[in-house]
Amino acid sequence: MRKVLLAAGFYHVVFAIWANVFPCQWFDWMGVEHPNHPLMWHAVGFAMGVLGVAMTLAARNPIKHWGIVLIGLLKFSVVITGFLSALYHRQIPLSSAWMMVADDLIWWVPFSVILWASIRAHTGVPPTRSEPYSIKEASNSYYLSNGKTLAEASQEKLLALVFLRHFGCTFTRQLLRGLEHIQREADAHGAELVLVHMLQSGRESEYINDHGGVLRISDPRCELYRAFGLGKGGFLELFGPHVWWRGAISIFKGCGVGHLAGDGLQMPGAFLFRSGRIVSSQPARSASDLPDLPALFEALPSPASRDTVSA
Numbered sequence: 001m002r003k004v005l006l007a008a009g010f011y012h013v014v015f016a017i018w019a020n021v022f023p024c025q026w027f028d029w030m031g032v033e034h035p036n037h038p039l040m041w042h043a044v045g046f047a048m049g050v051l052g053v054a055m056t057l058a059a060r061n062p063i064k065h066w067g068i069v070l071i072g073l074l075k076f077s078v079v080i081t082g083f084l085s086a087l088y089h090r091q092i093p094l095s096s097a098w099m100m101v102a103d104d105l106i107w108w109v110p111f112s113v114i115l116w117a118s119i120r121a122h123t124g125v126p127p128t129r130s131e132p133y134s135i136k137e138a139s140n141s142y143y144l145s146n147g148k149t150l151a152e153a154s155q156e157k158l159l160a161l162v163f164l165r166h167f168g169c170t171f172t173r174q175l176l177r178g179l180e181h182i183q184r185e186a187d188a189h190g191a192e193l194v195l196v197h198m199l200q201s202g203r204e205s206e207y208i209n210d211h212g213g214v215l216r217i218s219d220p221r222c223e224l225y226r227a228f229g230l231g232k233g234g235f236l237e238l239f240g241p242h243v244w245w246r247g248a249i250s251i252f253k254g255c256g257v258g259h260l261a262g263d264g265l266q267m268p269g270a271f272l273f274r275s276g277r278i279v280s281s282q283p284a285r286s287a288s289d290l291p292d293l294p295a296l297f298e299a300l301p302s303p304a305s306r307d308t309v310s311a
Contacts, residue, residue, distance in 0.1 A: 001117065004110045005059035008072065012052025015103070019045030051075065066118035073111045076104040077244060116235060119264040138227035139276050144194060145201070145216045150224075151276050153215075158191040159273040161217075162291050163230055166198060166262030167207040170247050171288050173255040176208065183214065185293040191272065196224060198262030207261070222266055230283055232265040238287045246288035270296055 018025070020042055027034050055072060058065035083100040086092045133141065139151035146153075153159060162182070165172045175182070186193040194215045197204050201218035208214065219225060237243075251257065270291035272280040280299045282291060 001062040001110075001114045002059045004107075004114065005055045005062055005069070008107050008111070009052045009054075009056030009059065012048045012055060014052075016045045016047075016049030016052060019048065062114050063118045066115060069111055069114050069118065073108065073115055076108045076111065079104045080108065112235075112239065116239070119238070132226035133223055135227055135278065136276060138224050139273075142217050142219065142224050150217065150273070153192070153194075154273050154276055157274075158189070158279075160186040160189075160191040160193050160293060160296070161196055161228070161271045161273050162193065163196045163225055163228065163269045163271075164198070164262075165266060165268045165287060166260055166264055167204070168258030168261045169264075169287065170250040170255045170257045171268075171290060173258065174250045174253070175290055177255060179208075179214065182291065182293060189293075189297045191297075198222060198225075198266060220262075222263055225266060225269075228269065228271055228278070228283075229281075230267050230269045232263075233267045233287055237267065237285070238265065240286060243286050243288045250288075272296055272300065 023042060023045075024034050051072065054068045058068040062069060080100065083092070083097075083104075087094065087097070136151075139154065140149055142150045144150065144153050150159075160182075162175075164175065167173075183193050192215060194217060195204075195208075196217045196219055198220055199218060200220055201216075204216060204218070208216075217224065222230075225231075267284050267287065268289065268291075269281070269283040270293070271278050271282065280296050282296050282299070
């Protein structure tokens with residue numbers, strides 16, 4: 001991993017020097033017109049140089065400096081996407097593909113591997129037992145923030161359990177931004193919204209902000225997640241094209257990305273829970289899936305069951 005970052009850093013620094021010393025040569029090789037504003041190309045070269053220096057410094061500890069690896073991977077992905085779009089619209093010739101390969105494509109896989117290793121290294125607290133709890137065991141062992149066990153609370157009212165990804169995930173931040181809407185949806189169906197998170201009890205308060213009244217369950221070992229059938233995500237579930245696309249939209253909307261606060265591999269999900277049993281489930285198929293409460297309530301087994309769980 002260190003050698004990859006050192007090589008990538010060296011390449012980007014050399015590219016930056018070349019782009020500023022010979023600013024028109026790249027366009028000649030690509031077969032496109034020279035830019036009307038050369039200063040912008042110099043700025044691109046400067047940015048490449050800064051990224052190259054950052055990669056070189058990150059090579060000392062790639063796992064610790066995963067943020068720089070992520071920035072590099074995002075840069076490679078954006079450039080590759082832009083190149084394919086320009087190629088499709090015949091804005092650049094196919095013969096220029098070698099530049100994209102050398103500049104971005106060859107780095108995409110190794111940077112993805114480094115990022116994947118970083119995520120695995122930052123996973124949450126390991127479970128205390130090899131076999132997951134049964135639903136009955138889990139519901140009697142876990143307490144809501146109001147002091148009641150999950151089993152007790154589910155006897156009193158239909159619970160809408162929303163299992164979160166880590167609090168730094170842009171999709172969790174997006175969910176929390178729209179938490180009032182989710183709360184209203186649960187209230188409209190006579191359900192109590194409960195957030196399940198992976199931090200020690202009380203530490204979630206800084207992330208929930210103005211929604212401190214929402215009931216919560218702390219599950220730092222992800223035992224409750226496992227009991228409800230929510231496991232760790234694979235590479236495509238966490239970094240597939242669909243996740244990248246929806247992540248870019250979320251970041252564009254201002255949700256941003258925070259530091260890892262929980263198990264970065266843990267998958268989210270949503271469930272309706274009543275009288276100690278799951279009556280409707282919505283496990284996420286990718287990290288970008290957000291709870292769809294209307295669909296969750298619609299998926300209740302039958303009108304008779306719906307009346308039962310709403311009682």
